[in-house]
Structures are given as structure tokens and as C-alpha cells.
Amino acid sequence: xxxxxxxxxxxxxxAGRHYSKxxxxxxxxxxxxxxxxxxxxxxxxxxxxxxxxxxxxxQAAFCSYLCEYLSLEDVPCLRVEAGDAGLAALGVAYRLxxxxxxxxxxxxxxxxxxxxTTMLNKVLSCLCNxxxxxxxxxVPTVQAAFMTRLYMERFGYRYDDIAMWSVRMHEHAAxxxxxxxxxxxxxxxxLSSEVVAEPIRLFDVAPxxxxxxxxxxxRDPSPDFRIGVDHVSQVSHNVSxxxxxxxxxxxxxxxxxxxxxxxxxxxxxxSDKYSILGILTLEALxxxxxxxxxxxLRDGCFTYGDKRCVNLSGGLKCLGYTGGASGLYxxxxxxxxxxxxxxxDRAGAHDVGLVVDMGCVDRTALMVVLRRFx
Amino acid sequence: xxxxGVLPPRYWRNVRYYYRLEGTRCKTCGRIYYPPRIRCVCGSxxxxxxxxxxxxxxxxxxxxxxxxxxxEFEKFKPLGFGLVRAYLPxxxxxxIIAPLxxxxxxxxxxxxxxxxxxPTFRVVMRDRTYGLVCYGTxxxxxxxxx
Numbered sequence: 001x002x003x004x005x006x007x008x009x010x011x012x013x014x015a016g017r018h019y020s021k022x023x024x025x026x027x028x029x030x031x032x033x034x035x036x037x038x039x040x041x042x043x044x045x046x047x048x049x050x051x052x053x054x055x056x057x058x059q060a061a062f063c064s065y066l067c068e069y070l071s072l073e074d075v076p077c078l079r080v081e082a083g084d085a086g087l088a089a090l091g092v093a094y095r096l097x098x099x100x101x102x103x104x105x106x107x108x109x110x111x112x113x114x115x116x117t118t119m120l121n122k123v124l125s126c127l128c129n130x131x132x133x134x135x136x137x138x139v140p141t142v143q144a145a146f147m148t149r150l151y152m153e154r155f156g157y158r159y160d161d162i163a164m165w166s167v168r169m170h171e172h173a174a175x176x177x178x179x180x181x182x183x184x185x186x187x188x189x190x191l192s193s194e195v196v197a198e199p200i201r202l203f204d205v206a207p208x209x210x211x212x213x214x215x216x217x218x219r220d221p222s223p224d225f226r227i228g229v230d231h232v233s234q235v236s237h238n239v240s241x242x243x244x245x246x247x248x249x250x251x252x253x254x255x256x257x258x259x260x261x262x263x264x265x266x267x268x269x270x271s272d273k274y275s276i277l278g279i280l281t282l283e284a285l286x287x288x289x290x291x292x293x294x295x296x297l298r299d300g301c302f303t304y305g306d307k308r309c310v311n312l313s314g315g316l317k318c319l320g321y322t323g324g325a326s327g328l329y330x331x332x333x334x335x336x337x338x339x340x341x342x343x344x345d346r347a348g349a350h351d352v353g354l355v356v357d358m359g360c361v362d363r364t365a366l367m368v369v370l371r372r373f374x
Numbered sequence: 375x376x377x378x379g380v381l382p383p384r385y386w387r388n389v390r391y392y393y394r395l396e397g398t399r400c401k402t403c404g405r406i407y408y409p410p411r412i413r414c415v416c417g418s419x420x421x422x423x424x425x426x427x428x429x430x431x432x433x434x435x436x437x438x439x440x441x442x443x444x445x446e447f448e449k450f451k452p453l454g455f456g457l458v459r460a461y462l463p464x465x466x467x468x469x470i471i472a473p474l475x476x477x478x479x480x481x482x483x484x485x486x487x488x489x490x491x492x493p494t495f496r497v498v499m500r501d502r503t504y505g506l507v508c509y510g511t512x513x514x515x516x517x518x519x520x
Contacts, residue, residue: 118445125444131388132409136473136498136510137440137447142455143471145438197440240409242457242469 005097007227007370008218009037010332015180015211015320017113023050023057024069026212027109031070034105034214038222044101046077049089049108051324053079055123056111066107082234083127083359084273086327087366090215094232097217106215108325112208120208127360129240141205143241143361144274145197151248151276152199155291159199163190164297165275166203166317172303173314175343178333180209180320204275209320213328215335221373227335230263230352231369237362250277252365253284253356260285260354263369266308267337267353269330272315273361281356282310304346312337312344327357327366338372379446380501380508392510393495395426395460397468406468426470429460432491432513437474439483446499454483458491458513473498476514490516 011033013026021029027048035041048063059065063077082088086108093104115123125134128143148162167187173179185203193202217229237251244251259265268287272278282293287308288301296302302310313319313333316326334353337344350372357366390396397408402418408426413419437456447453454474461467475496477483491513498510 116445117442118448121442122444122446129409131391133471134444135388135392135508136455136512137443137450137453138455138471139440139444141442142438142440145440146436146457146471149436149438194441196442197438200438240471242471243407247457 004219005094005229006218006221007225007229007335008041008103008216008220008222009034009225010213010215010335011037012178012213012329012332013211014178015209015322015329018210019113021210023053023062023109023111024066026111026210027066027107028070030212030214031105031107034216037224038103038216038218041103041216041218043072043075043103043105045093045096045104046072046075047089047093047096047104047106048077048079049081049086049106049324049328050079050110051081051084052110052112052123052126056114081324082364084323084326085357085359085364085366086324087331087355087357087368088234088359088364089324090328090331090368091232091234091366093217094229097219102220103216103218106217106328107212108322108328109212110323110325111210112321112323113210132240140361141197141200141274144276145200146241147247147280148199148274148276151280154248157294160187160191161294161298162199162204162275162279163187164294165272165278166190168297168303169272169311169315169317172312173318176313176318179314179318181207181314181318200274206273206316206321209322211320211322211325211329213325213332215328215331225335225339226373227338228371228373229368230371231259232366233259234364234366236364241361248280250280250284250362250365252358252362253281256284256354256356256365256367257286259367259369260287263352263354265352265354265369267312267334267347267350268308268310268356269313269334269353270311270315270356271326271330271358272311272317273321273358275317277358277361278311278315278317285356309347312347327355330355330357331368334370338370380506382506385506385508392498395470395493395511396423397426398422399424404466406462406466408468408470424462426460426462426468427493427511429462431461432493433459433461434486434489434491434513435459435469437486446501450499456491456513473510473512474514475512486515492516
């Protein structure tokens with residue numbers, strides 16, 4: 001056992017429309033649940049991930065008020081923000097544990113269901129360049145629409161092929177009790193859904209929701225969560241999409257190919273805020289050759305029974321898009337999959353998994369390798 | 375006291391980007407940037423402002439229509455956006471994400487990729503009842519009539 005950082009506990013609140021709960025309520029709930037699962041350990045640090053909490057709760061220093069709410073009066077805390085890449089906070093927590101802190105809680109929380117649709121679009125547009133993009137009304141969906149259209153043109157796909165991602169995610173989520181969207185969808189359901197930004201349709205977009213997830217990292221291995229963190233890394237590509245030569249590549253995620261070759265993960269949880277990002281991630285990680293991911297999805301790859309399973313949780317497409325908490329949802333799902341908890345026990349025994357979280361549209365990627373130990 | 379969504383000083387200092395599409399060019403290696411930068415990837419900080427609006431040719435490479443828009447654009451929806459390549463007088467070109475306007479018909483829209491565009495000065499949004507009327511540069515198919 002070579003790891004020095006272990007998962008002590010995870011707790012997830014099913015994403016949804018939690019109108020009666022504030023961000024502090026949701027975050028507090030999962031943090032207390034995780035702390036209890038970890039044996040009511042003393043926390044040495046609390047790291048909060050939330051992208052939009054200033055906008056939704058009108059609250060700066062949210063981490064401090066959250067800790068007060070939980071009577072963690074003397075626990076140092078901070079909030080980490082790297083677009084909507086929640087695993088950036090986990091990366092900080094990992095370094096803290098590696099540096100000597102014994103138990104560090106990472107809590108991701110977001111309140112997106114409080115906004116009306118048009119207000120939410122305004123909030124999400126903050127992820128684009130405020131002067132050159134969102135001033136004109138550009139939202140990340142527009143960027144994803146360009147990528148989808150160019151990908152379809154370049155590799156000769158029709159929209160049906162792109163929609164296979166969504167079909168697969170809904171298949172996976174049907175049995176996941178943590179998923180926000182648990183209904184199986186047919187291709188026809190997706191083809192008849194409303195257009196958001198041609199060619200992207202409603203079911204290509206991860207549904208924005210309220211949610212919170214918590215992970216406690218520790219220097220001490222846990223007998224209940226026999227999971228260690230092998231590797232955490234962040235890759236950024238701070239270049240606007242319009243300046244990129246190729247919009248059918250994910251420049252940040254491509255660096256994860258080395259991790260796949262080195263650690264040989266067989267379970268993957270990847271950020272799929274839009275169908276195209278899930279498809280491009282498969283290709284960026286080398287799980288599918290360039291231009292082949294939709295074809296392999298149609299052929300039944302990357303699901304139960306395959307040697308490499310992707311997003312058995314249903315991905316963000318079905319877990320819900322919870323901004324800065326999204327990455328922690330993916331992380332928690334991978335932990336449950338590695339532990340073989342229901343319904344993921346169908347996947348059989350897997351020892352190594354990779355989580356890929358993304359900030360904005362391919363501006364930064366966080367990659368975490370988890371290993372199950374006996 | 376009305377609540378302002380667009381802060382006047384911020385609008386005022388960004389007018390050169392909205393009205394003239396100002397980017398920057400590195401005087402050392404010639405690379406051009408939009409959004410502008412104050413330091414080039416070559417390491418030089420010797421940059422000059424250039425107006426992409428002076429480009430003699432703009433071509434639409436890819437486009438989409440956004441149907442679910444941010445709150446201040448509700449009266450303008452749907453919004454058209456394009457990846458537009460600007461060909462500068464010195465022979466270089468750069469791609470920008472830009473708003474589109476004045477599409478006459480759906481057929482014209484569907485066949486728009488590869489068409490030449492021209493910039494046009496338009497209202498971008500109105501900031502609630504008492505705020506600023508914000509302007510900027512949008513693109514339409516060249517020689518199209520409104």
C-alpha cells in the first residue's frame with residue numbers, strides 16, 4: 001500500500017430542487033453525514049467548492065459561515081474555485097493531507113434550482129469571458145454547440161450518433177439511487193426534445209440542480225472505505241475556444257492519457273456537462289480512437305460487461321449539474337463503484353478508477369486516480 | 375435607486391472592444407490575439423492594439439442559434455452566434471466568436487456556413503428600465519437586406 005492519502009468517507013445528497021434548503025443546509029447535511037461515517041473524527045480543515053455561491057446566496061466567506069453553522073468554530077476553512085471544476089478543492093485537500101493534516105473535509109455545494117431559467121443562463125454565462133462572450137449572451141452551451149457541429153461535420157456523424165451518449169447515461173442512471181434523472185430514454189425521446197442551441201437538444205445538457213457532496217480525506221486508511229488516492233493532477237489550457245486550431249479536441253483531458261497508460265484504470269467517471277464533452281473525453285483519454293467514440297457507444301462499449309466502464313452512475317447528465325459540487329459527485333460515485341456497492345456490483349471487481357472533472361469548457365481538468373486496497 | 379446590471383465605467387472602458395473589436399498584435403513575432411493580451415506567448419510585452427473591424431473580409435465558419443438565453447436578452451431571442459474568421463489587411467487571419475443578426479430565413483441560415491459576412495453596429499441589450507442601452511458589433515450576411 002503505497003498511498004499516503006485515503007478516503008475516509010463520502011456522502012452525497014441526491015441532486016434536485018431543494019427549495020426548502022439553503023446552501024449551508026445542504027453542505028452541512030452531507031458534511032455531518034460524512035463525518036459520522038468517518039467515526040466522528042476531528043476535522044483539521046474544511047475545503048469548500050462552490051462556483052456560484054456568491055450569486056445564489058449573496059454570500060462571501062461562505063466557508064466560514066458554513067463552519068459556524070456546524071459549530072466548527074476553530075476549524076480553518078477556505079473555498080476553492082476553478083470554474084466549475086469541484087475537484088480543484090479536492091486537489092487542495094489532497095495536498096493538505098499529504099502535508100500533514102490528518103482529516104480534511106471537502107464539501108461541494110451549489111444552489112442552481114433557485115434561479116429561473118433565464119437567470120440561470122445569466123449565472124452560467126459567467127463561465128465564459130465576460131467582456132468578449134457573455135456580454136453578447138454567449139453561454140457555455142454555445143461553445144458546446146460549436147464543438148458538436150464541427151465534430152459532426154468532421155467525422156460525418158448525424159445528430160442521432162451524438163445522442164447515443166445521452167441514451168447510455170440514462171440507461172446507467174435508471175438503477176442509481178443517487179441520480180437526479182433516473183428515467184430510461186429512447187433515442188426518439190431525445191430526438192423529439194427541444195433544441196437548446198443547434199444541434200444541441202435538451203437531453204444533451206446536464207440538468208442544473210441543487211446539490212451537495214462531501215469527501216473526507218485522511219492520512220489513516222478506513223476499514224469501511226478501502227480506497228486510497230493514488231494521484232491528483234490539474235491540467236489547464238487557458239486559451240479561448242476561438243483561438244484554438246481544433247475544436248474537436250479536449251486539450252486539457254488529453255494529458256490524462258498518460259495516467260490511463262500508467263495506472264490502467266478500468267472504471268471512469270467523467271464530466272459530461274454536454275454530450276459532446278463526454279464523447280470527446282473518451283477520445284482524449286485514448287479509450288476510443290479519434291472520431292470513433294459515437295460508433296463504439298452504438299456498438300455497446302463502455303458499459304457493464306466491457307473491460308472499461310464509463311459513467312456507470314449516469315454521469316452529470318443524470319446526476320445533475322451542480323456547478324462546483326459536480327466533481328465531488330463523480331468522485332463519490334467512483335468510490336461506490338470501486339467498493340462494489342449496489343447497483344454497481346454488477347460491474348464486478350475493479351481496483352483502479354479515474355475521475356475527470358472539467359472547469360468551464362476545456363479550460364481546466366482535474367484528474368484523480370483512486371485505488372481499492374484489501 | 376434603480377439597480378444597475380451594467381456598470382457605466384465598465385461599459386465605457388470596454389467600448390473599444392464592443393465597437394471596434396480591438397485585439398492586440400505582438401510587435402515582436404506578429405501573433406494576433408482576440409481577446410487581447412498584454413503579453414505574447416513568445417515572451418514579449420511589446421504589444422499594439424489593432425481593430426479587427428478594419429478587416430476587409432469576414433467568413434462564417436460555424437454557427438448556432440441559442441434559444442434559451444440569459445435574462446437580459448429575452449427580448450432579443452433567439453440569439454445567433456458564429457465562429458467568424460476575420461482576414462486582416464496584412465494577410466493574417468483570426469477566428470472570433472461573434473453575434474449574428476439579420477438572417478432572412480431559415481434556409482438562408484442553414485446554408486450560412488462559408489458565407490461572407492459584414493459587421494454592423496447594433497443594440498446588444500437594454501439594461502432593465504433605467505440602465506444603459508448597450509451597443510456592439512454584430513455580423514450579418516454580406517449585402518443582405520433587412
